[in-house]
Amino acid sequence: xxxxxxxxxxxxxxxxxxxxxxxxxxxxxxxxxxxxxxxxxxxxxxxxxxxxxxxxxxxxxxxxxxxxxxxxxxxxxxxxxxxxxxxxxxxxxxxxxxxxxxxxxxxxxxxxxxxxxxxxxxxxxxxxxxxxxxxxxxxxxxxxxxxxxx
Numbered sequence: 001x002x003x004x005x006x007x008x009x010x011x012x013x014x015x016x017x018x019x020x021x022x023x024x025x026x027x028x029x030x031x032x033x034x035x036x037x038x039x040x041x042x043x044x045x046x047x048x049x050x051x052x053x054x055x056x057x058x059x060x061x062x063x064x065x066x067x068x069x070x071x072x073x074x075x076x077x078x079x080x081x082x083x084x085x086x087x088x089x090x091x092x093x094x095x096x097x098x099x100x101x102x103x104x105x106x107x108x109x110x111x112x113x114x115x116x117x118x119x120x121x122x123x124x125x126x127x128x129x130x131x132x133x134x135x136x137x138x139x140x141x142x143x144x145x146x147x148x149x150x
Contacts, residue, residue, distance in 0.1 A: 001080070004116050009082050010075070013114060016121060017086075020058075021067040029055050033122045040126045047125075054124075064094040073109070084112040092137060108132045 004012075012031055019027030029051050032038070038054040039047030048057055067090040076083040089107040108129040115123035 001117060003079055004119070006077050008119070009077065009080075009114075009116060012116065012119065012121060013082060013084060013112075017070055021070065023062045023066075025055060025058055025062070028058055031121055032124070033117055033120045036121060037123045037125075039124065040128070042128070042130055064092065066091040066093075068105075080116045082112075082114045082116075084114065086110050086112075092133075104137060106133055106136045108136075 016028060016031040018024075019031065032051050032054055034051055035049065036051060036054055037047055037049055038057060040057070043057075045057075048054060067088065069089045071087040071089075073085040073087060074083075075085070086109070087107065088110050089105070092104055092106045109132070110129070111127040113123075113125040113127075114121055
């Protein structure tokens with residue numbers, strides 16, 4: 001197995017994130033190995049294994065979260081792995097991690113632990129600031145309830 005350079009890892013991850021931002025399901029899946037382990041910590045059913053299982057996860061996610069921007073914070077590199085920290089901002093609708101989105105804007109930090117093989121992502125481990133997400137969504141749902149009652 002050949003070692004990827006930092007630039008090669010950046011290109012793969014940046015393409016992956018760009019496809020996510022554009023709701024490009026095929027593009028996202030094409031950045032993953034056939035036997036990828038996709039683990040969104042705390043998400044129901046995680047981790048999943050294989051491209052088709054990851055595709056199903058994204059099919060369920062895209063209608064509920066619409067990205068507006070991703071601000072890179074830091075990246076750390078090792079032999080065919082990367083730790084990526086970003087600040088994600090977008091719109092939540094439907095249900096996000098079991099909480100009603102209420103069509104509200106959310107902004108939260110995400111930590112990705114990514115392993116690479118054969119020029120693709122072989123493992124994506126995602127840690128989100130769930131407390132911040134729930135707090136923001138809870139405020140929005142409370143505001144909607146007050147508006148409906150008023």
